[in-house]
Amino acid sequence: MIMRDSPAIEAIDLTKVYGQGNTEVVAMRNASMTVRHGEVVALLGPSGSGKSTFLTAVGLINPPTSGQIHIGGHFVLDGSHARTNLTAFRRRHVGFVFQKSNLIPFLNARENVQIALELNDASPRAARRRALELLDNLGVQDRSEHLPTMLSGGQQQRVAVARALANQPSILLADEPTAALDSVTGRQVMELFARVAHEHGTGVIVVTHDQRALSVFDTIYEMEDGVLSRQLKETVV
Amino acid sequence: MNLALKDIQHNLGRFVLTTIGVGMLLMVVMGMAGIYRGVVEDATLLIDRIGADLWIVQHDTRGPFAEVSRVPTSLVHRARAVPGVTDSREFVYHTIQREREGKPFRLAVLGLSWPDDKGNWIPLVAGRPLAQNHFEMIADVSLGVRLGERLTLGKETYRVVGITRNMIGSGGDGIAFFTAADAEAIQFDASGEAVRLERSARTNRGLRSELVTKQPALIEQASKPSGELPAIARLQISAVMVRVAHGTSAAQVATTISGWSDVSVHTREEQAEFLLKGSVDKARRQLGLFRVLLTLIAAIIMALILYTLTLEKIHSIALLQLIGARKPVILGLILQQALLLGFGGYAIAYLLGQQMFPLFPRRVIVTGDDLLQLAVIVLAISVASSILGIWKALLVQPNEALG
Numbered sequence: 001m002i003m004r005d006s007p008a009i010e011a012i013d014l015t016k017v018y019g020q021g022n023t024e025v026v027a028m029r030n031a032s033m034t035v036r037h038g039e040v041v042a043l044l045g046p047s048g049s050g051k052s053t054f055l056t057a058v059g060l061i062n063p064p065t066s067g068q069i070h071i072g073g074h075f076v077l078d079g080s081h082a083r084t085n086l087t088a089f090r091r092r093h094v095g096f097v098f099q100k101s102n103l104i105p106f107l108n109a110r111e112n113v114q115i116a117l118e119l120n121d122a123s124p125r126a127a128r129r130r131a132l133e134l135l136d137n138l139g140v141q142d143r144s145e146h147l148p149t150m151l152s153g154g155q156q157q158r159v160a161v162a163r164a165l166a167n168q169p170s171i172l173l174a175d176e177p178t179a180a181l182d183s184v185t186g187r188q189v190m191e192l193f194a195r196v197a198h199e200h201g202t203g204v205i206v207v208t209h210d211q212r213a214l215s216v217f218d219t220i221y222e223m224e225d226g227v228l229s230r231q232l233k234e235t236v237v
Numbered sequence: 238m239n240l241a242l243k244d245i246q247h248n249l250g251r252f253v254l255t256t257i258g259v260g261m262l263l264m265v266v267m268g269m270a271g272i273y274r275g276v277v278e279d280a281t282l283l284i285d286r287i288g289a290d291l292w293i294v295q296h297d298t299r300g301p302f303a304e305v306s307r308v309p310t311s312l313v314h315r316a317r318a319v320p321g322v323t324d325s326r327e328f329v330y331h332t333i334q335r336e337r338e339g340k341p342f343r344l345a346v347l348g349l350s351w352p353d354d355k356g357n358w359i360p361l362v363a364g365r366p367l368a369q370n371h372f373e374m375i376a377d378v379s380l381g382v383r384l385g386e387r388l389t390l391g392k393e394t395y396r397v398v399g400i401t402r403n404m405i406g407s408g409g410d411g412i413a414f415f416t417a418a419d420a421e422a423i424q425f426d427a428s429g430e431a432v433r434l435e436r437s438a439r440t441n442r443g444l445r446s447e448l449v450t451k452q453p454a455l456i457e458q459a460s461k462p463s464g465e466l467p468a469i470a471r472l473q474i475s476a477v478m479v480r481v482a483h484g485t486s487a488a489q490v491a492t493t494i495s496g497w498s499d500v501s502v503h504t505r506e507e508q509a510e511f512l513l514k515g516s517v518d519k520a521r522r523q524l525g526l527f528r529v530l531l532t533l534i535a536a537i538i539m540a541l542i543l544y545t546l547t548l549e550k551i552h553s554i555a556l557l558q559l560i561g562a563r564k565p566v567i568l569g570l571i572l573q574q575a576l577l578l579g580f581g582g583y584a585i586a587y588l589l590g591q592q593m594f595p596l597f598p599r600r601v602i603v604t605g606d607d608l609l610q611l612a613v614i615v616l617a618i619s620v621a622s623s624i625l626g627i628w629k630a631l632l633v634q635p636n637e638a639l640g
């Protein structure tokens with residue numbers, strides 16, 4: 001169970017070292033962040049600064065070398081040591097959206113959402129109904145039977161968001177979700193994140209380069225050379 | 238939602254083509270087993286239908302179906318005198334190749350001992366058994382002759398009066414039934430010139446012999462047909478078929494006859510055994526080897542296509558893992574596709590085989606046992622061929638979905 005009084009995400013002193021010896025790269029150094037339920041966080045920073053490393057660590061697909069991760073009050077990761085079944089936990093509590101190719105190419109829009117629900121033991125019938133609801137909610141219901149290749153970039157991202165939200169996760173992680181979109185569509189997708197965060201109490205972290213859409217975020221972090229720091233929203237926007 | 242089916246739907250053309258390819262390979266594998274069964278069936282069918290309890294053959298030979306056997310005609314009468322024997326007949330069997338309508342025409346010639354045997358035991362699909370002691374024949378349908386057709390073999394013309402089905406010699410040629418005398422005439426057909434030369438050679442030998450000096454009239458005998466000459470050996474037959482009386486053991490009669498040092502005797506079972514262990518066994522091993530090779534090829538093709546399908550799905554597999562798919566979901570995806578490919582191919586093989594096998598020149602008998610065996614083989618190669626893809630899929634990490 002997710003406890004709403006504890007933070008959605010609490011990342012403490014995350015450090016990630018890739019490789020060893022000569023090829024050693026410290027991609028992230030003592031990064032800490034707390035995200036409340038319903039809070040929308042932007043993560044800025046130049047390319048190669050460690051943003052994706054941080055996001056995938058929090059998303060439990062790329063464990064840090066050291067540090068702790070709590071999600072919804074659960075202590076799930078201590079360094080690289082899992083304190084719970086990460087696949088199961090991810091399925092239940094974490095939603096992802098990436099820059100592109102978020103969707104399974106051989107499933108249509110509805111099925112892409114539906115599969116996330118079915119993997120979480122929903123009956124095909126209920127999953128189908130909920131998938132259509134989600135697509136409707138995100139404004140792509142008329143595209144529900146189209147394969148991903150038949151959708152525009154913005155529509156694909158909306159379907160990806162629908163899938164990420166399918167199991168009502170406690171956190172939603174997006175890595176440059178609007179980089180492949182035009183600015184208008186990009187802004188719409190960003191507003192979508194803000195909306196779901198506020199409607200569902202989801203903790204959202206969005207990695208972005210897009211300075212123009214920052215007004216939708218509650219909090220802004222910046223990463224530079226693996227070091228994470230909180231920014232004052234007024235100074236950035 | 239079945240991911241395996243969805244993916245196949247997406248790659249339908251390629252999957253269907255591969256399945257058809259695998260299906261055709263499996264059809265050949267199925268056919269190989271069927272051809273072997275057909276060979277065995279044809280071989281034993283003839284021996285069973287003829288229904289002789291014992292076969293008396295040339296000493297130390299394995300009978301007329303396995304090798305050349307020659308015994309004198311008089312053996313028929315010797316055999317009949319053995320206690321327990323109710324019936325003995327001459328058996329003439331040999332294979333000839335002639336030409337018919339410009340194409341090679343092979344037939345196994347089987348002589349029936351007229352008038353005891355008119356071929357009433359032969360299952361006819363058309364026409365009648367032999368009704369006269371010369372110039373009639375019963376032919377297997379595989380020889381491609383028509384009822385009423387006249388065929389010239391040697392110096393004589395024979396009319397097809399009956400048609401059989403599935404009467405095939407051990408060499409795979411259709412059998413034609415004649416009276417024993419006709420069968421011999423076909424076998425020992427000599428040209429007029431050869432006969433003239435033989436008779437003049439005989440006359441020359443006679444003129445030089447002491448016998449003719451004493452009895453000059455004897456020289457006239459030299460130009461008579463050889464069958465009328467007591468000094469010249471009669472034509473020989475292939476074997477003598479013996480039937481034993483009801484209640485008498487064939488083995489007991491065989492023991493008596495095996496005391497004769499000029500011939501050998503075999504039971505019906507032994508005769509069938511010789512066929513199966515001899516020429517048929519070689520065919521079995523050859524077909525078996527081909528089956529193994531084709532099965533391997535089918536497995537390799539399946540493994541390749543499944544591996545390729547998996548490689549194309551790496552990103553999807555990573556995505557699935559990312560959204561929390563358990564390992565069995567991923568394994569099931571690949572394994573189900575392997576099984577669909579395997580059993581889709583199996584179904585195609587079966588359906589295609591049903592259309593194609595009747596067109597084969599030799600009988601193809603697909604038995605339930607063989608179908609079951611092939612199904613097990615298909616199951617095994619489906620699982621084996623998916624291992625490569627599964628291994629690749631298990632190495633996929635969820636963060637590969639980020640690309």
Ligand SMILES: Nc1ncnc2c1ncn2[C@@H]1O[C@H](COP(=O)(O)OP(=O)(O)O)[C@@H](O)[C@H]1O
Nearest residue numbers: 018019025027046047048049050051052053054
């Ligand atoms: N799998 C990896 N192995 C080695 N080095 C990596 C790997 N992933 C990322 N890095 C390195 O870590 C640093 C941070 O990368 P990343 O987190 O992808 O940055 P960003 O997302 O901000 O562009 C970079 O120097 C990158 O080269």
Ligand SMILES: [Mg+2]
Nearest residue numbers: 051052053175
């Ligand atoms: Mg990145």
